[in-house]
Amino acid sequence: xxxxGFLAERDPDAVEEMDRTDCDPRKLDRTYAQFGLVNAVVSxxxxxxxxxLRPAFSPDRTNTLLDVGSGGGDVPRALVRWARxxxxxxxxxxxxxxxxxxxxxxxxPALPGxxxxxxxxxxxxxxxxxxDALVSNHVLHHLGPAEFxxxxxxxxxxxxxxxxxxxxxxxxxxxxxxxxxxxxxxxxYIRQDGLTSIRRSYTTxxxxxxxxxxxxxxxxxxxxxxxxxxxxxxxSAAPGHA
Numbered sequence: 001x002x003x004x005g006f007l008a009e010r011d012p013d014a015v016e017e018m019d020r021t022d023c024d025p026r027k028l029d030r031t032y033a034q035f036g037l038v039n040a041v042v043s044x045x046x047x048x049x050x051x052x053l054r055p056a057f058s059p060d061r062t063n064t065l066l067d068v069g070s071g072g073g074d075v076p077r078a079l080v081r082w083a084r085x086x087x088x089x090x091x092x093x094x095x096x097x098x099x100x101x102x103x104x105x106x107x108x109p110a111l112p113g114x115x116x117x118x119x120x121x122x123x124x125x126x127x128x129x130x131x132d133a134l135v136s137n138h139v140l141h142h143l144g145p146a147e148f149x150x151x152x153x154x155x156x157x158x159x160x161x162x163x164x165x166x167x168x169x170x171x172x173x174x175x176x177x178x179x180x181x182x183x184x185x186x187x188x189y190i191r192q193d194g195l196t197s198i199r200r201s202y203t204t205x206x207x208x209x210x211x212x213x214x215x216x217x218x219x220x221x222x223x224x225x226x227x228x229x230x231x232x233x234x235x236s237a238a239p240g241h242a
């Protein structure tokens with residue numbers, strides 16, 4: 001613990017159990033299954049969709065979105081459903097290089113407009129792919145410096161209108177609330193790995209410092225203890241504040 005206080009410094013060496021190749025597969029599947037509930041409560045994707053993504057979509061054509069590091073697939077499923085409710089045509093490509101995440105995501109019922117691939121964003125860049133929008137959920141804190149820069153480079157080449165990388169904002173109160181709030185979710189890695197993720201995550205100021213030299217990127221606050229790293233190429237509405 002830093003002399004400046006608990007969580008005053010990021011812990012980039014902390015390892016999440018579900019990232020270990022020998023983790024319990026049953027607990028891992030339960031973790032993926034519980035992500036939908038946890039993300040619905042803490043990640044603020046409904047507001048982010050309404051304020052940042054929906055304004056980027058046209059009602060006159062099929063819109064495209066890439067979800068990078070899609071895990072169990074709850075976020076892209078929600079985005080497809082919300083767009084459909086709004087009368088928008090949206091095709092989502094959800095990518096994750098982890099075969100376990102891909103297997104879980106593709107084991108769920110198929111959803112029209114949603115496809116899953118085992119791939120990295122760099123592979124799609126090499127293919128010349130292009131999307132109207134791009135998102136990721138709780139990916140940034142997993143990345144080393146070179147991977148972080150690589151993801152932003154890929155994002156700039158893949159997206160036409162708006163990109164939103166949503167991640168946890170490290171804060172002692174958020175840590176305490178998550179610790180208590182996830183006690184009713186036994187049998188998975190949600191609580192243990194969520195607390196590790198908070199230790200690995202960036203404060204708002206740290207994230208701003210990381211992207212300070214990049215044109216077009218902004219860090220915005222959304223739901224409590226959530227940072228949005230946004231590349232906005234034409235959408236003015238935004239949740240929270242810059």
